Amino acid sequence: MSATGRGASARSASADREIVIARVIDAPRELVFEAFTEVRHLSRWWGPEGFSTTTQSFEFRVGGEWEFVMHGPDGTDYTEFISWTEIAPPERIALLHGESRDDPNAFESLLTFDAEGSATRIEMRTVFPTKELRDEAVEKYHAIEGGRQTLGNLAAYVTEVAQKGAEG
Template identity: 35%
Template sequence: MLKQNSAAAHGTQNECELIITRIFNAPRELVFKAWTELNQIEQWWGPAGFTTHVTELDLRPGGQWRYVMVSPDGTEYPAKGVFREIVPPERIVTSDEFDEGFEQVINADLPQGIVMTILLEEMGDKTKLTLQIVHATDEDRRKHEEMGVVAGWNSSFDCLDEFLATQLKHQQDGFTLTLPSDREIAVTRVFNAPRQLVFEAWTKPEHVKRWFGCGSMTMTVCKIDLRVGGCWHYVLYDPSNGTDHGFSGEYREIVPPERLVATERYEPVPNSDHLNTLTLTEQNGKTTLHILIQHQSKEQRDGHLQSGMNVGLQQTLNRLEDLLKSMM
């Protein structure tokens, strides 16, 4: 079932082509980012109930992409392609191939020679998306339809619709997550609180244990030795599976109330050490928090992103926002 704030349709222009359209309640630039940024693609791509891992994304003409959709039962559906044209924020053209192993999973003769074009058209504060799927032959188009491609894309667009609504909400509180380089993640969030209060909430154990963590997790250990060379250690307990999650590190630089540099490791994962730089700037009573996360390699950074850190961090910073309101 489609949402009331969306519209969808599909049809054919010729015997080799499928066209699916949808209107999203989001500006074109936001929709384009959802199609082209690794951390965003993984949060909506695929039918409802599926997850997606982006194993390759080289966003340029001639660059390759590879996504692996994972069904609720754990079955993997790999796909890949080569970008042919990229015109931000209005047009993406790419080949679309079923990667090795896909045919065995669905036990079917797969369509070949697929080229996919995504067109984004501004409609005031909304965006009309037109997905054009061109096949090598009419027979290939028929095979693709029989696989459920139209229903699959419409389900994916439902997921994209929900994701964009969340992104719009994050824009209101100034939350952004970007990838400045192959090894870095940058996070920004605006709080309606003075900088000194945010710094205290970030560095005093009695405050940290009230907001650090996401979902139903609770903090069972919160140790902070706030000095250069001092260490910090947090443990979160997840009641949904009875698992403890340990985090620890060492402070490298402390400049109250504006800057904090520390290492961090996720204790269950070997060689997960990375460097976090927190900066706080205040203007008109509001504080902009910026975190630069520097990993040892692209693979380590991508693993961090694929762990779900985006959603978890958003939830954690929302809890910090609630604490700050209670402290004022």
């Protein structure tokens, strides 16, 4: 099946500015979605391996914001800001992510959650304002590997939560 229509042309127009990472997680879609909606979950898995997260403020609603600091394994702190632009439980979350509210280099991400039997396929599609910003994220900040590790941390966390729920 070929992609057609406005959505397809928008995707091809942004292909050189985007990163797409997907993973199948052995947990129900509602639980995987919930892991993105509550700060008590996010603080347990968000970020690449070796990173931890401290939340300053969190309001999960369209127009709401999440301000946090990611602490790198080398001691570097990264101030981060996310504004939620679309929330469609348990199918989709869209957001704007940058270093601050007015960051001109902020990027857009669309997360989709698709049920695959008792598992969930999550796809994270990130579009940067320019190809150069995308390339910098990949080369300097290892965004692809970091995204894979972040989804790996999510998978480990929700799988553990699902197992505990099944046991209890």
